[in-house]
Amino acid sequence: MRIDIAKSALRRGTGVLGIFLAVSFALWSPSAQAAQEDGTITVSVVERASGDNGQAKNPVAGVKIHVQGAAGSADGVTDAKGLAVLNVPQTGKYDVSFDATSLPKGVAVNSNTKTTASIDFSAGVSVGTGKSLSFFVGTDTRTTKGRWGLLPQTLVNGIKLSLILAICSIGLALIYGTTGLTNFAHSEIITMAAMVTFWFNQNGPRWPLLLAAPFGIAASALMGSAFELRVWRPLRRRSTSLTSMMIVSIGMAIGTRYVYLFFFGGRNRRFAQYVGDPEIDFGPVGITPRDLGVMIISAIVVIGFSIFLLRTRFGKAIRAVSDNSDLASATGINTDRIILLVWALGGGLAGIGGVMLGAATGVQWDMGNVILLLLFAAFTVGGLGNPFGALAGSFVIGMFTELWTWVFPNVVELKTLGALIALVVILLVRPQGLLGQKERVG
Amino acid sequence: MNWGLILSNSVYTAISANAIAYMLVATGLNVHFGYTGLLNFGQAGFAAIGAYSLSIPISRFNWPWPCAVLLVIVSAIGLALLLGFTTLRLRADYLAIVTIAVAEIIRLSLNSVRFTWLTGGNDGLQGFTSFMEKINPFPQQGIWLWKQKIDGYRLWLLVSGWVLLMVVATLVYLLMRSPWGRVLRSIREDEDAARSLGKNVFAYKLQSLMIGGAIGAIGGVWLVLDKQSSQPGDFATTFTFFSYTIIILGGVARVKGPVIGTMIFLFVIQLVDISLQQATKTTPSDPSPVLPTWLIDQNNYAQLRFMVAGFALAALVVFRPQGIFGDKREQAFDVH
Known part of the structure; x- marks a missing residue:
């Protein structure tokens, strides 16, 4: 699963209380595909509880995801694993956002939680038909503090x-x-x-x-x-x-x-x-x-x-x-x-x-x-x-x-x-x- | 249980391009530990530097491959100089810990989300092997080694790798027979005696670190060429420790030690692994595996090979420190 990548990186990133966004771009398949074919964007929404050093990571279900790009748009809702898979034409840039109002009760977004991220099918290692990213939300309230x-x-x-x-x-x-x-x-x-x-x-x-x-x-x-x-x-x-x-x-x-x-x-x-x-x-x-x-x-x-x-x-x-x-x-x-x-x-x-x-x-x-x-x-x-x-x-x-x-x-x-x-x-x-x-x- | 496939696959693993990578990394370590007595626990760091010096320039910046290969050697020597100037004046046990620390610094940095634009993060880099595919003289369909298919690319890596290994091993052999090599061994036996004879011990250790490090970096290159992907997870500290297992198994301070050690090590590991894989496999037509599931199943059989590797390392050092073909007089275990 794609969120594993973010997970393993975050396992080391314990201790920072609060919420942040990690975007991990991943290759979906090693074979090169033509640019106009459908690509997939896999979005995961994960809750990181406070006071747990960010160790507990619960998938959040039922969050509305919206993908908007020049070549098309798509909507989706996260499933029980916190994942939503969206199909879009595999070209150009997409803005991915999630609807904060659709988060379940007790899960909040803070001032420094990003609710949008962008995905670019033409950038980076451009072989592959899929991209994935994760949104991290949490219940922590202390991140409003200054440095x-x-x-x-x-x-x-x-x-x-x-x-x-x-x-x-x-x-x-x-x-x-x-x-x-x-x-x-x-x-x-x-x-x-x-x-x-x-x-x-x-x-x-x-x-x-x-x-x-x-x-x-x-x-x-x-x-x-x-x-x-x-x-x-x-x-x-x-x-x-x-x-x-x-x-x-x-x-x-x-x-x-x-x-x-x-x-x-x-x-x-x-x-x-x-x-x-x-x-x-x-x-x-x-x-x-x-x-x-x-x-x-x-x-x-x-x-x-x-x-x-x-x-x-x-x-x-x-x-x-x-x-x-x-x-x-x-x-x-x-x-x-x-x-x-x-x-x-x-x-x-x-x-x-x-x-x-x-x-x-x-x-x-x-x-x-x-x-x-x-x-x-x-x-x-x-x-x-x-x-x-x-x-x-x-x-x-x-x-x-x-x-x-x-x-x-x-x-x-x-x-x-x-x-x-x-x-x-x-x-x-x-x-x-x-x-x-x-x-x-x- | 398909014993033909199990055996041919294990034999292939013992001589494959992956094995050549282990052999090269262990040969480099042998120069450090076996001949010079340097307790380098960061050999995985050299392999990682070598692997990424090839993959980053080619897949990120489209360098021509000969320049990338040159960078592999240059950066390995650079790392050796860095490590040498900072740690060679320390005591042996400090050296061990600092080299582990540096290797982990390298791996963690390569793994970092922050540097994904450069290193590909946890997913690593792909698409840097096309140069090797282009100069491949073998036909794509490859050959069969009994029941194990070897594709054209892997066959090319295997053949060119063995030639490279022979060249490296011959060079190490000649170097260690030269007066220079004898000084290295005298440093291993008694550093102070070598110093009292007017030898610049620090310079010799530094040269040893550079040569062994460069060989280790080439090993890292072969590892990622075989996998067609360079990922930081391959360069964890266990890689270094398995290299120790290999050189002890084959005989410390022997040129053929790393080669024979790797073949035995990988053969046994692969044999254990693939036999268990077969013995725990279930198919729709045959739902009951050979081994009972309360004992071992498809999810945990893969752990067995690491247990074997770990305990084998301990047992080897205790019961047969000179390895299988080693010479008791040549063991470097008494470095202080």
Whole structure:
């Protein structure tokens, strides 16, 4: 279906609240046709609900579509899939518009929603007989705010993303710190918790989310421990090099990800609760109770874990192994046990992050993989292996990602780019990362 | 189950123009990872740059094809210089992450709705292969490889691709036997030792990055020539990782490694895929597929090959890191 194109582009363009129009021109058939033959214009009307980061996309049926051009005109009404297919002579330019008054109740058009778009059969790659475009409408009302008015909301979104990244990347940093492994399978540990939670919440016993989540988090912790016991510890015993182990983790990640796809399917699905709640207004920003919960729980977990690392015996032992594992084992620390603990804790934290991410953006087979690069960016920017560096890096990356959408509102689908460019630039200026220790290289 | 078709299709896949693309990309990666020890996780980026340097000028600006081919090499070298000057001074693990990041920056930009006027966005570009069709000496109807039909265009790509691959492989072989190649390997084994002998390690790494990158870009060109369409989705990070699987399978730092690795990899993947496709197929006359639908069906059988590919990569590195024909002394796994 043609709207998939717009969908996949928009999946990256989360976070910009409001409504915008994306026009995607698509080739319908690869064979060239004579200019006078009938062409088709496929129009889809999609609702993007607010407060869902634009993730929920519902087709809107019964919307009147009008196509007007020099060579002819056509009218149509969208069907249950939100699609209307209009046949027009395949020549010249057409203006496509939709009738805002025919939108169903509760679906609105805002000042910056375009209700018209034009299609040109003579422009661009002119082979093919069909063109398609999508109109995005929504229920959001906050887009009347000016650019500066949107900044507080962007910052809040940035903090939310940063906190989720922080939870996930602390585990990544601890694992790197204690074992030297860059764990590419971390993304699948994140997804695991969301999947298990989803099963308890929607498929199996249908427990409320707060009851189901601990099982998901436990599954992730178990998965981390199982990886350590069954894969990484035996490999370390064989003194396998770190590069090999990194490639092993890549292989495991790819394999596991497609196991998820096999069983879960490719759709983005949501937990049973906290969907479509009204937002609570805090002056310039509105937050759904769900997102507020995500932020508060994430903040508590991050702060609590930091205190654990700094104050408790286990935390100190972890940092000791991370600093110098030979020295740590010489002082009587059982490094293998500490590393197992790190995997369980790192897995559990990734699990919490996964549940939070699932609540915020929906559960999907590659949800972990989508943010994995941001996690790597975060923990690289912070200085490899330093959990507090990962924390700082998460905030840099999270804020950069969301601020990109504010600075470049027209290219929101490229917001990951902001983070990746930040990564490259920071490493150029400070090759050891923000909190990393200087090392002589090159 | 039509085993004749399954087997002939799998054999064809292992030697097709698509396979040649994988072989070239993996050969480039072999220069980086196998011979120089550079942990380049962004090889898909080089392939993407190569593919789009061909398709954009031809289908958007009507360039003559030799100029576009020249641009492929120039832009690959440009990307190598950019990557090299920014990342080669970093530690190996930083290098890995930055190269992934750059490859993803390239793919996301190509995929962007914003640049649809240039790159075609998610749908990509078509209609840039006519030059290859024009110089095709083979008749349109093609030939039959047992039960697999190969059309004239694909046959031409296959034959010219194999010639090109042989040229590239010979060049890599000669380069790696030359004193220059020995310095590369010494850098892989011990960078500091090479430096203490007065070798400019940075320059050698940069040259390696340029040569491997250009080969990878040509691989990208063959990939899109075969598909007759260049789409950003083909250049995701999994492409790089499968290239790693291929060179480990065939033997790291071996000229024939990428070739043999690709043939085995694609043969197995295709065999799994097409057998499952046949085993889950239902027809109106025969509504019950060979495999029970509660186990696997038409909608999810395609995932199996990625599972196989992923877990095979992990298992290979653990159980047979030197690959099938590799030399244990030549493995580059201990780069730091």
